[in-house]
Amino acid sequence: MARDQPLPTRVTLLGIRHHGPGSARMVAAALAAVRPEVVLIEGPPEGDALLPHVPDLTPPVALLLHDEAEPARAAFWPFAEFSPEWRAMTWAHANGVPVRFFDLPAAASLDDPEPESPDDEPKAAVDPLGTLARAAGFDDPERWWEDVVEHHTDPRDLAEAVAEAMGALREEFADQVDARTLRREAAMRQNVRQALKDVEGPIAVVAGAWHVPALRTLPPASVDAAALKGLPRRKVSGTWVPWSHGRLAASSGYGAGVASPGWYAHLWECAERGDAVPRWFAKACAVLRAEDLPASTASAVEAVRLADALAAMRGRPSPGLSEVMEAALAVLCGGDATPLRLVHEQLVVGERLGEVGEDVPTSPLAADLARLQRRLRMPAGAAVKQVRFDLRKDTDRERSKLLRRLEVLDVPWGTPDTTRTLGTFAEAWQLQWRPEFAVALAVAARHGTTVEAAARTVLITRAAAATRVVDAAEALGQAVGCEIPEAVAASRQALDRCAAAATDALELLSALPDLATTVRYGSVRGTDPELLRVALHGLLARGAVGLPLACRGVDEDTAERAVRAVEGADDAVRLAADDEHRDTWQRALRALVAMPDAHGLPTGRATRLLWETGALDSDEVATRLHRAVSLAAGATAFVAGFLRGSAALLTADPRLFGVVDEWLTGLSGADFAAALPLLRRAVGEFSPAERRMLGDRVKGSAAGGAVAAGDWDEELAARLVGHVRDLLGAGA
């Protein structure tokens, strides 16, 4: 039985912290000292083919590998200027030394379910050096590295020290070594064996510190081979994509992201000169000055002093990120977190964007789109093409979904044809593919690897950025159209947020009609209409509370808006609200009607709407009309609001006709004369044809039509008819 062999001494194991500038310095120094003949780097071997591109890349960049059949199954391996792996790659290229990735193939690792859940504390396995640093009471692992680890001068000694510490740590956290890690380490050992066969000279191995203890001894090759048996095989293709410091800050690819890539880049750049803190404050001052905020050199001096004092108080040899940020807040930003956010965004995270040379293969988003086009039999064509989709059919619904999602990604391949109304389940589109969409696709590639994922990111971002109710409602409509539940949820939240912040009840109410349509047709789109209905109710409740106030003391333009909002909201309520919220709405209308100094236009409208639902009876309406007329100002508006756009209804609906009729006939002579010009102006908006119809109707009733019921005062009617004839005669 073969025993575990110690790793030959010509192999130098460099245990690193991913994206740790301290580790990067160690790797650079160690490689220069060891001068290996081959460099092995933690990463998927499928990426080897892409390694020759390294000189064309400007970090931060990410290696992107995805399953060819299923681009959503993808993973990123990001590298920054200060990543130890990147240092190893560039060193190898500069010195003409072969470099290989030696981790488990992506074909196998892509198969694993996403291991990370963002809520979890970073595990020891993910950031073992960080775990050690935290155990030592440091909040920033890089400062711990600097303060505690880096006074070792020989980088090889340092590597040895790291290996020892990891040995202890792995015993401590033995429960975190899962099957996946063991498989990966078996693969790493196999690759090390291969490298040992391939070259005679020294070998450098750059791997996460966590794996170092597992690589220090080589068990019989057959054991590792057995561990790697039966791994899934799949075709994996990949590319380099530009990455940003902002994305590095998020958790992605392997392990946890780093919270402060900009700060690390700064540490990396300043390591040689040893002036990280003063230089950082100088940069911070420049950032603030660029925004026209005061930041003097004298303040920078004070900030350095405060950072030093804080470090001393906390018993640390030099200020770290938390000390410099706290000093910047107190000295440079006057305690105001807003300018500090600028510093955070531009310096701590940094807005650096990587670049990728032109010879890079296509993005997975483009691959996904091509696949969808094939599957849905929708080839991209340069000519305009009309299509109709029946949303009850799955394929058509998928097609519509794709077009809407692309629209969200600024790839307007299809434009919806709104000239034809086709009901709730049919859609008309115009298709035309333009070459510049390729650019938009490349841009959208950073949002996700599939059309769906990218559209989801965009919609969620848009929802988060929405500040007006209308914007949020629009995002919601799009999200429902795209059938992305997460985006629907996010825009719902945005809607709530905007609604709470909205001070204008009319703005809230104006968003209702679209929302009501979305509620109505949401079920076709696979979104639970109840969810949307709750949102609608929320808006309605808030809008209803503010409506009466919003109609008080307003000018004509606002009153116009108000009357439109009231009408739209009323339609929406009838279309989609439940009974309880219908009541809420009705109460709001009542409050509006009862408010003495509200503008007549919306008040008149509200009176009419209440009368239609039977909440106000005809007598009350007549009283309201009387009262409105007795007020000199705003009376026209009230009558206009009451009768607006209802010429046809007035002629056809005996009840409405009766109310107006009763009101007019009940007027005393003087009052009637006073009301006449108002009525004239109120019906002035009706078309001549409508006025003629109305005139005929009046004549008809005078001749004893269907309206006549009960008390009938011939004399009054005759008087009314005469006057109305005079009134309408002008236009007829």
Place this chain on the structure above:
Amino acid sequence: MTTEPVLRPAAEQQYAAELAALAAADDRPRPPRWRMSPQAVVTYVLGGTLADGTVITPKYVGDRRLVEVAVGTLVTDRALLLVGVPGTAKSWLSEHIAAAVSGNSMLVVQGTAGTGEDQVRYGWNYARLIAEGPSEAAVVASPVMTGMREGAVVRVEELTRMPAEVQDSFITILSEKTLPIPELGIQVQAVPGFTVIATANDRDRGVNQMSSALARRFNTVVLPPPATEDDEVEIVSARAAQLGRALQLPAEPPALEEVRRVVRIFRELRNGSTVDGRTQLKKPSGSLSTAEAISVVTSGMALAGHFGSGTITADELASGLLGAVVKDRVSDTAAWQEYLEAVVKERAEWRDLYRACQDLVG
């Protein structure tokens, strides 16, 4: 002590034992004229247990980093400006830091619209001035001058309430650390240990904006409202009980549940969303500080004690809440109504409060 108890003893008197124990146990380097090391000052403010078992009570409940930055500022002999909405313990913190650093929290300049330059620089003993002519004996030192001579911390309360020109007399004092007396042709030079802790609130109306020349001479620490509901409940119930004792209110200290309700209402309105984050709310115009929450609870205790059952109920709280929330009749009433309808009404166990509040609003 045989002296008559005072209504409110200064921090260094009230916590003399803690300060002495801290100074005795402190073996770290102390800046010149400091009574204890900066680390010990932080311990005094935030509380802790010393090696000899002495328990230091926490004076300020909040972020350790803020206190560290504040004390660190004093170490670098920069002036410290504590900013925050009313009721975030600015003066409280300044008093305790001064007591710990200099053993004297009574060198105070109170900023008001009527504060004059002589309260910041120096005044004259006019009898002596007329009798003997200008002399050092005729100079009446301001707290600032005393602090400069003795190397002590000087507190400036409500800096932004002073007229702008009086504020600016601090510029020379803070940048040159000298106070010239031109009439005598001499100047008072500050000795190490002198520094200034100023407080200012950025929310109230009727303040004089600080000139940026003066603002540059301060390190600013913003004191936020308490971070968590539990912190705030702790502060409110502790202070309300203390005040209730001091004012000899006949009511029982309020049940924790009532305090929690008040604190939750304050926090939700202040943050503009409910604790579960699911409902967004309008923010009223008032500051809704912890201090106001304390006063809602104490006034509830007073009402309950003198006119009620002796135990706080929703009825006693409702009027206090209405008064604390509604500062602007139109907009705040809407915000409060919306809150009542959207949040209070929905919480089944808050029904009593909802009814009590609705009765008041009418």
